[in-house]
Amino acid sequence: MRQRGFVAGRQLLSIQIKYKMIKILQKLFGFGTTINYAELMQKGAIIIDVRSKGEFAGGHIKGAVNIPIDVLKDKLHQLTDKNRTIITCCASGMRSASAKSILKTHGYTDVHNGGGWSSLKNKI
Numbered sequence: 001m002r003q004r005g006f007v008a009g010r011q012l013l014s015i016q017i018k019y020k021m022i023k024i025l026q027k028l029f030g031f032g033t034t035i036n037y038a039e040l041m042q043k044g045a046i047i048i049d050v051r052s053k054g055e056f057a058g059g060h061i062k063g064a065v066n067i068p069i070d071v072l073k074d075k076l077h078q079l080t081d082k083n084r085t086i087i088t089c090c091a092s093g094m095r096s097a098s099a100k101s102i103l104k105t106h107g108y109t110d111v112h113n114g115g116g117w118s119s120l121k122n123k124i
Contacts, residue, residue, distance in 0.1 A: 035112055037087060037123040045085035048072075049117055050099040055091060061121050069095045072102055082108045089114040 041047075047064040049056055056066040067075045069090070079086070086108060088096035093115035100113045114120035 037112070037114060037120060040085050040087060040112065041124050043085065045087050045112075047087045047089060047114065047120070048079075048099060048103075050088060050090050050095045051117070059118075061089070061117055061124070064089070064117070069099055072099055073106075076103075076106055079103075079108065082106075083110065085110040085112070087112045087114040087120070089117040089120045092116050 037045075047061055049060055049064040049066050050069040050072060051060075051066070052068050053066060056064075060066065065078075067078070086103060088099040088103070088111065090096040090099070093113060096113045096115060100111045103111045114123075
């Protein structure tokens with residue numbers, strides 16, 4: 001009887017750990033949350049598109065600022081207000097997740113991963 005309780009406890013702990021890991025990934029990549037990007041834009045958010053200059057030239061959201069992910073750390077001085085709402089985007093959401101992480105690490109307080117730019121465009 002005691003053995004079953006131990007096994008059940010381990011299974012519960014395993015489920016709890018998996019749940020926490022999923023929540024961390026969702027938060028990092030911006031999945032699982034409902035964010036009203038149109039409202040953020042109305043309140044003065046800026047969009048940072050972290051794709052390459054060539055990708056950006058091929059299409060982008062009007063008003064977005066292009067700062068490629070590989071130079072983002074060197075260009076942080078262009079983003080002077082660390083409390084301004086920033087929405088990151090790229091082609092699929094992977095680079096924008098990295099950009100969000102970089103910005104948060106450097107003290108930017110209100111950063112959202114908008115995912116792929118074409119999808120984000122439809123949300124604003």
